[in-house]
Amino acid sequence: MIRRVLLLLFLFTSICAVPKTKYQPVPMHLDHDGEKWAEKTLRKMSVEEKVGQLFMVWARAEFLNAKNPEYAKLRDEINRYHVGSFAMSVPYEPPFLYRSGPYEAADLLNRLQSDSKLPLLIAADFEVGLGNRINGGTSFPAAMAFGATGKLDYAEAFGRISGEEARALGVHWNFFPVADVNSNPENPIINTRSFGEDPLQVGEFVAAYIRGAHAAGMLVTASIRFAPGSGKS
DSSP, X not given: OHHHHHHHHHHHHTTOOOOSXXXXXXXXXXXXXXXXXXXXXXXXXXXXXXXXXXXXEEEEOSOOOTTOHHHHHHHHHHHTTOOOEEEEEOOEETTEEOOBOHHHHHHHHHHHHHHOSSOOEEEEOOBTBGGGTBTTOOOOOOHHHHHHHTOHHHHHHHHHHHHHHHHHHTOOEEOOOBOOBOOOTTXXXXXXXXXXXXXXXXXXXXXXXXXXXXXXXXXXXXXXXXXXXTBBO
């Protein structure tokens, strides 16, 4: 498990930087040098460092200077506990979800990467694109709207655009797509978050979204959801 995590971490180092020109996605593969780096790094790690790589903690996307106690806490998670992953969130005061600025989010994630000895895996929940969490991000309708069109290329574009914008921020992993089938009309959790009620159609649209996200350099296949009990997959 640890070896796989390190292989992914090396892969993400090759796609962390955002070029000054138009963002160009990087293929999701690991070459021989990458495998050698991961194996060499793994041999040097202590048990505590290996365990820390398996943990993900929340990080709110907002401006935090280097002396801010909140930032010091995040840095401590890296240096003291060797945390290997952060889930980017935004300020939330029920029932309101506040959008963050793209520059603040990118600055925070870049500084966390700089403070970490190993490359960090950054995740976020961009279920309907970045627009509901990041100012200036593209907002999309719920998944069911794409299913209603019957056009797989729309879902693929959905994944690609969301992926390109997420990668520009420094995010590698989106908690999407929803692979549940909307088969229970009394289930308030899934509803329009599903691509539809036909299992075959849902599978095709999930696959199309993943193709688009992969083309943008995202890792999404590990986050097909939901967990048993929330819907019907």
